[in-house]
Amino acid sequence: MKIHGQPYRTIWLAQDGWRVCVIDQTRLPFRFETVTLGSVEQAADAIATMIVRGAPLIGATAAYGVALAMRSDPSDAALEAVMALLGATRPTAVNLHWALNRMRVRLVGLKPRVRAQAAYTEAALLCDEDVALCRAIGDHGLPLIREIASRKPAGGPINILTHCNAGWLATVDWGTALAPIYRAHDAGLPVHVWVDETRPRNQGAALTAYELGAHGVPHSVIVDNAGGHLMQRGQVDMVIVGTDRTTATGDVANKIGTYLKALAAHDNGVPFYVALPSPTIDWSLRDGFSIPIEERAAREVTHLSGLNEDGEVASFRVAAPGSPAVNPAFDVTPARLVTALITERGVAPATAEGLAALFPDLARGAAA
Numbered sequence: 001m002k003i004h005g006q007p008y009r010t011i012w013l014a015q016d017g018w019r020v021c022v023i024d025q026t027r028l029p030f031r032f033e034t035v036t037l038g039s040v041e042q043a044a045d046a047i048a049t050m051i052v053r054g055a056p057l058i059g060a061t062a063a064y065g066v067a068l069a070m071r072s073d074p075s076d077a078a079l080e081a082v083m084a085l086l087g088a089t090r091p092t093a094v095n096l097h098w099a100l101n102r103m104r105v106r107l108v109g110l111k112p113r114v115r116a117q118a119a120y121t122e123a124a125l126l127c128d129e130d131v132a133l134c135r136a137i138g139d140h141g142l143p144l145i146r147e148i149a150s151r152k153p154a155g156g157p158i159n160i161l162t163h164c165n166a167g168w169l170a171t172v173d174w175g176t177a178l179a180p181i182y183r184a185h186d187a188g189l190p191v192h193v194w195v196d197e198t199r200p201r202n203q204g205a206a207l208t209a210y211e212l213g214a215h216g217v218p219h220s221v222i223v224d225n226a227g228g229h230l231m232q233r234g235q236v237d238m239v240i241v242g243t244d245r246t247t248a249t250g251d252v253a254n255k256i257g258t259y260l261k262a263l264a265a266h267d268n269g270v271p272f273y274v275a276l277p278s279p280t281i282d283w284s285l286r287d288g289f290s291i292p293i294e295e296r297a298a299r300e301v302t303h304l305s306g307l308n309e310d311g312e313v314a315s316f317r318v319a320a321p322g323s324p325a326v327n328p329a330f331d332v333t334p335a336r337l338v339t340a341l342i343t344e345r346g347v348a349p350a351t352a353e354g355l356a357a358l359f360p361d362l363a364r365g366a367a368a
């Protein structure tokens, strides 16, 4: 994606060739600042504090975290310690464990002296693959948008609702839910995106709106509770969201509030699509309610982040002082509410059979 006319991925190597640069997503949309990570502890902190976030980018950052660790201590003990440190940063996005497992498999049989180099190479490969997977999701999602466009009055906007941020900023490039939207916009289709603000951290209002705006995609930010109302009035043609973990049977964990959008879409006959790369599928789970749901700090609910009068990024209390708050970060949308899954290999029904037909190699491997 281009920011201020310059092409950016969300994670890249510093000029020294070993430190890792990321965009500080806690400062967006007000400040575009980068952070340079020089240790695995800093990588773990960037994930836990959501300097980086979004399932695929969490995985990519963890992979580079392993590389940073191997550079300072490539021993077996360090390899195991780093898996535990990074693995504990965020519980729901399965891409984190997928990436760590991939790094372990690549490194464990190697002599310690070659591990750092191999880890950097593998992390770079994983990032390149993420870009290719997301681009392919865009390719497979585009015909779904085209099909809806063909049924609209000529020139009328195709209204697509999305929740949270499953765009460029959540991946290495392109995004998952936003990839088909970028492809449609670039192909000249008149898309308009309803951007759920996505409380408590407002990834929609802050991040999705920012990146759609940077790419010139027409969009409107709406409060989280507006989606059902817009659907009742025929103002939503389709919903596309991302996911942090999808079971082998098609149940989908995504940012809190996704389930309510799926219910409203179901009630109003609006197609509800989930876009995901295969590393987001947890082949070991067959029931969405076994997915661990991250509980985050109450302060994210009681406070909002924004610009103060001096133009500084600050947080403001919005809840009554003294009231306790509860903050589950994700919810589970049952497969029966999902119209289809948009993956890098094509569009599948959200069923065990549908996923296994597209990914026989991965489904078989997990069953073995």
Ligand SMILES: CSC[C@@H](O)[C@@H](O)C(=O)COP(=O)(O)O
Pocket: 053, 054, 055, 056, 093, 163, 164, 165, 166, 167, 170, 171, 175, 176, 177, 203, 241, 242, 243, 244, 254, 255, 329
């Ligand atoms: C391609 S990203 C899919 C999901 O990771 C995204 O929708 C989401 O819920 C991100 O949550 P976050 O808590 O911001 O990491």
